Amino acid sequence: xxxxxxxxxxxxxxxxxxxxxxxxxxxxxxxxxxxxxxxxxxxxxxxxxxxxxxxxxxxxxxxxxxxxxxxxxxxxxxxxxxxxxxxxxxxxxxxxxxxxxxxxxxxxxxxxxxxxxxxxxxxxxxxxxxxxxxxxxxxxxxxxxxxxxxxxxxxxxxxxxxxxxxxxxxxxxxxxxxxxxxxxxxxxxxxxxxxxxxxxxxxxxxxxxxxxxxxxxxxxxxxxxxxxxxxxxxxxx
Amino acid sequence: xxxxxxxxxxxxxxxxxxxxxxxxxxxxxxxxxxxxxxxxxxxxxxxxxxxxxxxxxxxxxxxxxxxxxxxxxxxxxxxxxxxxxxxxxxxxxxxxxxxxxxxxxxxxxxxxxxxxxxxxxxxxxxxxxxxxxxxxxxxxxxxxxxxxxxxxxxxxxxxxxxxxxxxxxxxxxxxxxxxxxxxxxxxxxxxxxxxxxxxxxxxxxxxxxxxxxxxxxxxxxxxxxxxxxxxxxxxxxxxxxxxxxxxxxxxxxxxxxxxxxxxxxxxxxxxxxxxxxxxxxxxxxxxxxxxxxxxxxxxxxxxxxxxxxxxxxxxxxxxxxxxxxxxxxxxxxxxxxxxxxxxxxxxxxxxxxxxxxxxxxxxxxxxxxxxxxxxxxxxxxxxxxxxxxxxxxxxxxxxxxxxxxxxxxxxxxxxxxxxxxxxxxxxxxxxxxxxxxxxxxxxxxxxxxxxxxxxxxxxxxxxxxxxxxxxxxxxxxxxxxxxxxxxxxxxxxxxxxxxxxxxxxxxxxxxxxxxxxxxxxxxxxxxxxxxxxxxxxxxxxxxxxxxxxxxxxxxxxxxxxxxxxxxxxxxxxxxxxxxxxxxxxxxxxxxxxxxxxxxxxxxxxxxxxxxxxxxxxxxxxxxxxxxxxxxxxxxxxxxxxxxxxxxxxxxxxxxxxxxxxxxxxxxxxxxxxxxxxxxxxxxxxxxxxxxxxxxxxxxxxxxxxxxxxxxxxxxxxxxxxxxxxxxxxxxxxxxx
Numbered sequence: 001x002x003x004x005x006x007x008x009x010x011x012x013x014x015x016x017x018x019x020x021x022x023x024x025x026x027x028x029x030x031x032x033x034x035x036x037x038x039x040x041x042x043x044x045x046x047x048x049x050x051x052x053x054x055x056x057x058x059x060x061x062x063x064x065x066x067x068x069x070x071x072x073x074x075x076x077x078x079x080x081x082x083x084x085x086x087x088x089x090x091x092x093x094x095x096x097x098x099x100x101x102x103x104x105x106x107x108x109x110x111x112x113x114x115x116x117x118x119x120x121x122x123x124x125x126x127x128x129x130x131x132x133x134x135x136x137x138x139x140x141x142x143x144x145x146x147x148x149x150x151x152x153x154x155x156x157x158x159x160x161x162x163x164x165x166x167x168x169x170x171x172x173x174x175x176x177x178x179x180x181x182x183x184x185x186x187x188x189x190x191x192x193x194x195x196x197x198x199x200x201x202x203x204x205x206x207x208x209x210x211x212x213x214x215x216x217x218x219x220x221x222x223x224x225x226x227x228x229x230x231x232x233x234x235x236x237x
Numbered sequence: 238x239x240x241x242x243x244x245x246x247x248x249x250x251x252x253x254x255x256x257x258x259x260x261x262x263x264x265x266x267x268x269x270x271x272x273x274x275x276x277x278x279x280x281x282x283x284x285x286x287x288x289x290x291x292x293x294x295x296x297x298x299x300x301x302x303x304x305x306x307x308x309x310x311x312x313x314x315x316x317x318x319x320x321x322x323x324x325x326x327x328x329x330x331x332x333x334x335x336x337x338x339x340x341x342x343x344x345x346x347x348x349x350x351x352x353x354x355x356x357x358x359x360x361x362x363x364x365x366x367x368x369x370x371x372x373x374x375x376x377x378x379x380x381x382x383x384x385x386x387x388x389x390x391x392x393x394x395x396x397x398x399x400x401x402x403x404x405x406x407x408x409x410x411x412x413x414x415x416x417x418x419x420x421x422x423x424x425x426x427x428x429x430x431x432x433x434x435x436x437x438x439x440x441x442x443x444x445x446x447x448x449x450x451x452x453x454x455x456x457x458x459x460x461x462x463x464x465x466x467x468x469x470x471x472x473x474x475x476x477x478x479x480x481x482x483x484x485x486x487x488x489x490x491x492x493x494x495x496x497x498x499x500x501x502x503x504x505x506x507x508x509x510x511x512x513x514x515x516x517x518x519x520x521x522x523x524x525x526x527x528x529x530x531x532x533x534x535x536x537x538x539x540x541x542x543x544x545x546x547x548x549x550x551x552x553x554x555x556x557x558x559x560x561x562x563x564x565x566x567x568x569x570x571x572x573x574x575x576x577x578x579x580x581x582x583x584x585x586x587x588x589x590x591x592x593x594x595x596x597x598x599x600x601x602x603x604x605x606x607x608x609x610x611x612x613x614x615x616x617x618x619x620x621x622x623x624x625x626x627x628x629x630x631x632x633x634x635x636x637x638x639x640x641x642x643x644x645x646x647x648x649x650x651x652x653x654x655x656x657x658x659x660x661x662x663x664x665x666x667x668x669x670x671x672x673x674x675x676x677x678x679x680x681x682x683x684x685x686x687x688x689x690x691x692x693x694x695x696x697x698x699x700x701x702x703x704x705x706x707x708x709x710x711x712x713x714x715x716x717x718x719x720x721x722x723x724x725x726x727x728x729x730x731x732x733x734x735x736x737x738x739x740x741x742x743x744x745x746x747x748x749x750x751x752x753x754x755x756x757x758x759x760x761x762x763x764x765x766x767x768x769x770x771x772x773x774x775x776x777x778x779x780x781x782x783x784x785x786x787x788x789x790x791x792x793x794x795x796x797x798x799x800x801x802x803x804x805x806x807x808x809x810x811x812x813x814x815x816x817x818x819x820x821x822x823x824x825x826x827x828x829x830x831x832x833x834x835x836x837x838x839x840x841x842x843x844x845x846x847x848x849x850x851x852x853x854x855x856x857x858x859x860x861x862x863x864x865x866x867x868x869x870x871x872x873x874x875x876x877x878x879x880x881x882x883x884x885x886x887x888x889x890x891x892x893x894x895x896x897x898x899x900x901x902x903x904x905x906x907x908x909x910x911x912x913x914x915x916x917x918x919x920x921x922x923x924x925x926x927x928x929x930x931x932x933x934x935x936x937x938x939x940x941x942x943x944x945x946x947x948x949x950x951x952x953x954x955x956x957x958x959x960x961x962x963x964x965x966x967x968x969x970x971x972x973x
Contacts, residue, residue: 009474010477012388012477016656016657020658051387051473051474053474054477055388109380109650110387110650111651112649112652113650139655141387143387203655205658206656206658211661211673212655212660212661
């Protein structure tokens with residue numbers, strides 16, 4: 001199974017994502033320079049974290065207008081699984097592949113911290129083998145991660161089951177205290193209506209080896225494994 | 238000619254230049270020599286003293302004298318390490334100054350052909366609980382580090398902060414960096430082969446940062462704010478591209494020399510690669526990619542514009558290398574070539590503008606400085622101890638929230654310390670950071686400084702910085718293998734200041750020699766004083782020590798883990814209160830005896846700890862330093878909200894009053910958590926090595942209970958203490 005990890009100038013979690021993927025059996029991760037034009041050769045696409053184009057102007061906006069995103073849009077329409085992590089999430093939003101906006105954290109500061117999220121839906125390729133209502137410990141690291149969407153559209157997110165992850169506390173509740181950046185309804189990750197395009201602020205690639213986790217967990221890996229199992233299921237159908 | 242430009246050279250130096258050249262240099266030549274012979278680039282006042290530091294050892298590949306020190310960590314891998322500061326720029330433009338400081342140290346790592354994997358930020362400011370100016374500096378320095386480090390994708394994994402009134406006008410903003418790479422890709426800043434091409438790549442050359450080094454080589458004045466143009470403009474995005482492109486280019490095998498452009502700009506880089514490689518260089522100024530069209534040759538040669546690298550490459554590699562620059566959209570131009578004449582020749586459209594022997598430019602004459610022990614030293618040593626406070630509860634709570642001892646979370650939350658997926662021990666979890674490296678080993682990293690100790694006793698203060706840094710490494714399960722130092726002092730022309738510099742270097746050197754820890758690089762920053770308050774900073778040597786951990790199972794943090802485990806104290810507590818947080822913050826008292834370092838004892842202590850770690854006898858290890866025993870112990874309680882019951886009469890000590898027992902900063906001590914079955918083993922090992930050691934209490938409940946025999950000293954809830962400790966910094970900054 002071939003996964004493309006797109007490297008924009010300024011991406012800085014690309015190699016980390018490759019490393020995390022390479023530890024999963026039967027996965028062939030490929031680092032793809034943003035000028036590549038053969039994305040259709042891959043089974044899934046990941047837009048990694050970082051500061052594409054320095055996040056100048058606005059996080060993710062320049063990358064969202066780069067030529068490779070036309071291919072990403074086409075493939076998204078065809079149902080290819082696409083995951084945007086952190087800056088990748090920002091790019092997907094700026095490219096109108098996902099709804100809403102990512103604003104500056106309400107603390108007005110960058111935050112690097114391990115958080116706990118709850119899986120809200122398992123209809124996406126990236127949560128396919130996870131239980132709805134289960135919890136993951138994954139770190140965040142961002143300046144612009146406050147998810148916002150107008151109330152009317154928020155209703156649609158619920159209606160179409162588009163909320164993928166929410167920040168929760170130790171009791172499993174999406175409380176104010178558990179909300180690191182002021183995101184509306186503690187939203188940490190969403191998907192498009194079809195469910196194949198997912199964006200999330202937490203970094204699963206940083207939570208894929210127990211030695212790197214203060215909790216000795218490998219919850220990030222579960223997201224990548226989920227994708228593999230989903231692809232296997234699709235190919236069997 | 239000379240009268241038209243302002244030179245910082247001394248009259249002797251001016252005479253020497255004329256004599257060595259046998260002619261009168263032109264204006265451009267004067268400017269070049271002036272820059273390269275400035276204190277900042279030449280180390281002319283410090284070189285002789287720095288020779289005291291040992292530089293050789295079994296792990297050392299490259300010692301001081303290059304952009305970074307190089308250490309062999311086995312399995313064909315090397316690590317590079319360097320420390321820098323951006324004190325003067327940060328004092329004027331804290332955000333830009335701190336950011337470009339990181340840019341500088343990153344270049345020192347990548348120009349060895351290695352990939353930066355960690356940043357470490359030791360910072361020093363005035364009292365943020367009193368001064369709005371210091372608050373402003375502090376907030377913006379941290380923001381500058383965060384914005385730059387986070388964007389460039391190198392994790393900031395460790396650091397330290399010290400607050401002291403002496404840094405009110407001159408904050409110290411240091412940054413250290415670690416790189417990793419394959420030994421076969423190591424590249425030096427040398428031009429060895431005539432006809433190799435010189436490629437200048439990266440940012441364009443502009444007017445920013447001109448005379449940055451001469452600016453750094455004088456004291457700050459009221460007019461300094463007008464020198465903001467001497468501070469460069471940060472561009473972390475460009476730096477990220479340069480890192481990626483440089484590492485890709487290094488892999489082609491065509492690069493024969495690499496040098497960053499930092500202080501002194503082109504002048505410095507060109508003269509140094511030529512002098513080190515024993516060759517000459519010839520460059521053509523019209524080829525330099527300029528930001529502004531009408532720059533003079535002097536401006537081009539001295540510009541310190543950021544994000545530039547100088548590549549010395551084999552001709553055959555030009556095509557391949559150009560493609561990589563183009564892939565990353567990095568501007569580059571071939572500005573000249575290596576020659577065999579030993580001269581640094583600067584041309585503009587064929588006309589020779591300057592022609593100087595590279596070795597002469599690169600090697601400023603060494604200055605001999607006078608030193609004299611300042612009078613205050615003896616005066617402060619013999620002060621009378623303060624009266625023992627009646628209410629120790631109050632003292633303890635006040636210390637816990639003091640700017641120097643409270644939680645650093647406000648800072649490190651803003652730093653991406655996870656990027657690169659190698660940070661195993663993260664900020665706040667232990668005394669040092671631990672990083673995974675590709676050869677299946679682990680690297681422990683820490684930095685330390687203690688200006689309060691160094692002010693009262695620069696020798697033991699500086700030796701103590703080394704001792705504490707080594708304890709930090711040991712506390713996470715590592716073995717110290719190398720250090721870099723950063724000496725920060727006032728005006729070296731003042732005999733008092735110079736004496737403290739010499740003593741501090743001597744202290745570090747004696748420690749390094751005794752414990753066989755080589756110094757592989759460093760930096761000196763003088764003139765950290767200002768004419769407004771007419772005072773210098775306290776002597777502030779800062780060290781970064783790295784250690785190696787061969788096996789993941791040796792990695793230890795400082796959190797207490799299990800109820801009923803024994804708490805043991807290793808080492809003897811003495812009434813060495815000089816420069817302690819307790820004296821200075823509680824009693825407002827400067828003076829007393831600074832903690833001494835017993836080099837022979839340190840050797841035994843390192844051996845004992847090595848045995849304890851290898852046998853995995855300790856579950857948590859924390860070194861006992863700033864704030865003393867009581868603060869050290871409570872820090873171990875916080876992560877898991879576990880309480881303790883400790884009898885202070887069991888602490889091995891000599892002649893200590895109760896307050897001294899609790900808050901003395903004596904070196905050579907560790908607090909460890911041990912399961913009861915292992916207590917005997919540790920007692921035996923310690924007694925064999927003649928090291929004081931005792932069980933002082935146990936882990937239990939969620940209260941911090943200290944007593945002396947049957948008499949209660951403290952009884953606090955851990956939660957309450959943790960709130961005070963963790964909210965202090967945000968409170969000083971007015972956020973809560």
